[in-house]
Each structure stands twice: as C-alpha cells, then as structure tokens.
Amino acid sequence: MLDLLFLGSGNAFAAEGRAFSSFLLNGRYLFDCGPTVLQQLARAGVAPGEIEAVFISHYHADHFFGLPFLLLDAKYGGRTKDLTIVGPPGIEARTRSLLELGYPGVLDTTAYSRRYVEVTDGFQGSIGELSVQVAQVQHVDEFECFAFRVENAGRSLVYSGDTTLCDGLLRLVEGAEVIVTECSCNDVPVHLSPSGVEEVARHAPGAKVIVTHLDGLAHPNGFDGLIVAEDLARYSF
Ligand SMILES: [Zn+2]
Numbered sequence: 001m002l003d004l005l006f007l008g009s010g011n012a013f014a015a016e017g018r019a020f021s022s023f024l025l026n027g028r029y030l031f032d033c034g035p036t037v038l039q040q041l042a043r044a045g046v047a048p049g050e051i052e053a054v055f056i057s058h059y060h061a062d063h064f065f066g067l068p069f070l071l072l073d074a075k076y077g078g079r080t081k082d083l084t085i086v087g088p089p090g091i092e093a094r095t096r097s098l099l100e101l102g103y104p105g106v107l108d109t110t111a112y113s114r115r116y117v118e119v120t121d122g123f124q125g126s127i128g129e130l131s132v133q134v135a136q137v138q139h140v141d142e143f144e145c146f147a148f149r150v151e152n153a154g155r156s157l158v159y160s161g162d163t164t165l166c167d168g169l170l171r172l173v174e175g176a177e178v179i180v181t182e183c184s185c186n187d188v189p190v191h192l193s194p195s196g197v198e199e200v201a202r203h204a205p206g207a208k209v210i211v212t213h214l215d216g217l218a219h220p221n222g223f224d225g226l227i228v229a230e231d232l233a234r235y236s237f
C-alpha cells in the first residue's frame with residue numbers, strides 16, 4: 001500500500017495559506033519537515049510519535065526548520081521509539097546547530113535514540129521497511145539537494161524535493177508508480193514548471209503524478225492522471 005497524507009502542499013511563501021510541503025507515507029515516513037509540521041499533524045489526528053523516519057530533501061527552511069518542533073515534541077511528548085533522520089551531507093551537525101539555536105538542551109537525555117543517515121547521489125539503503133534510492137537534483141547552488149525513491153513490497157514512489165528538470169530526477173522516476181513532485185507555475189529558474197512536470201511524467205508512463213510545493217499563481221491544468229495536492233488530503237494507491 002502507498003498511503004500518502006499531505007501535511008502541506010505550499011511553497012516557502014505560504015501561497016494560498018497552504019502549509020509547507022510535506023507528506024507522510026504509510027503513517028510512518030515523513031518527507032520534508034517545514035515549520036508547520038506539528039499543526040498539520042494535529043489537524044490530521046496523527047501523533048508525532050508515530051513517525052519513524054524523516055527524510056529531508058535539502059536545507060531550505062520550508063523543508064528543514066520543522067525538525068526542532070518535532071524533536072521538541074519528541075522530548076516532552078513522551079517519545080520512546082527511535083527516530084531516523086535521513087538527509088543531505090551534514091544532517092547531524094546541521095540538526096544539532098538548529099536545535100542549539102532554537103531549543104538548546106532538547107537533544108540531551110532523551111528517552112529515545114536518534115539515528116542519522118547521510119545520503120549522497122546514488123545512495124541505496126534500507127530505512128524501516130523501505131528500500132531507498134537517492135539522486136542529487138538541481139535546485140540551488142547553495143545546497144546539495146536530493147530526490148528520493150522508495151520501494152516496499154513491489155510498490156514504488158518518487159519524491160522530487162525542490163528541483164528543476166534534471167537528469168537525476170529523470171533517472172529516478174523510470175518505472176515509478178507514484179511521483180510526488182514540486183511544481184511552480186511562476187517561471188522561476190530554480191523550480192520545476194508545469195511543462196517540466198509533463199516531461200517527468202513522460203519518463204514514467206502510467207505513473208500517478210501528484211504536484212505539490214505550489215505557488216498559487218495558477219494551478220497546473222495538467223494531463224490525465226495529474227493530481228494537485230491539497231493540505232490534509234489523503235491519496236491511497
Ligand atoms: Zn521549498
């Protein structure tokens with residue numbers, strides 16, 4: 001089963017009041033973690049303690065700066081289950097720095113353990129029940145940015161993170177069943193345009209494509225099978 005719960009579907013500017021782009025796969029795997037994470041989990045009726053792994057695509061704040069809140073909740077909300085944090089090079093040091101700035105002491109003497117998994121282009125490994133493959137994507141020069149492909153029991157899903165149309169993403173989507181991809185209707189050089197999304201879809205015939213990280217300027221009209229994510233919407237395949 002691929003069960004996706006969108007916690008947020010907006011870009012960094014809260015277009016249309018959307019929460020920051022983030023979704024929960026099968027109730028346990030969180031993809032990106034913007035600062036609206038706890039509000040949206042609460043609205044969805046999901047306890048943060050149910051999350052087993054967090055995948056961070058890159059270090060922009062709308063994708064990463066929710067982690068202090070999740071870890072704050074973990075410390076004081078009685079979490080005992082281990083938490084895996086998957087992210088770009090430096091994920092442990094950056095997480096520690098962020099907590100040091102915002103909630104010093106929150107990582108000390110916790111009742112649960114954290115495991116950090118650093119990914120680079122071509123990474124393959126297991127996170128929980130997921131087989132994970134990673135490709136570096138082109139978004140901005142300041143950070144290394146990544147897309148994830150996860151598989152479980154023959155089902156496959158790709159999450160683009162923030163990206164432009166690039167080889168890394170096109171390689172990763174081949175044969176994928178579900179693709180969650182960012183989409184920006186405002187022609188900006190660091191994001192994927194609707195025509196870019198169509199190109200991605202052409203590389204994965206038959207895939208269900210869900211667009212997120214929306215800028216609210218217009219909604220992609222799309223093509224057959226295109227789904228425009230909404231906050232708190234749930235899609236099961
Ligand atoms: Zn973003």
Ligand SMILES: [Zn+2]
Binds near residue numbers: 060
């Ligand atoms: Zn970004």
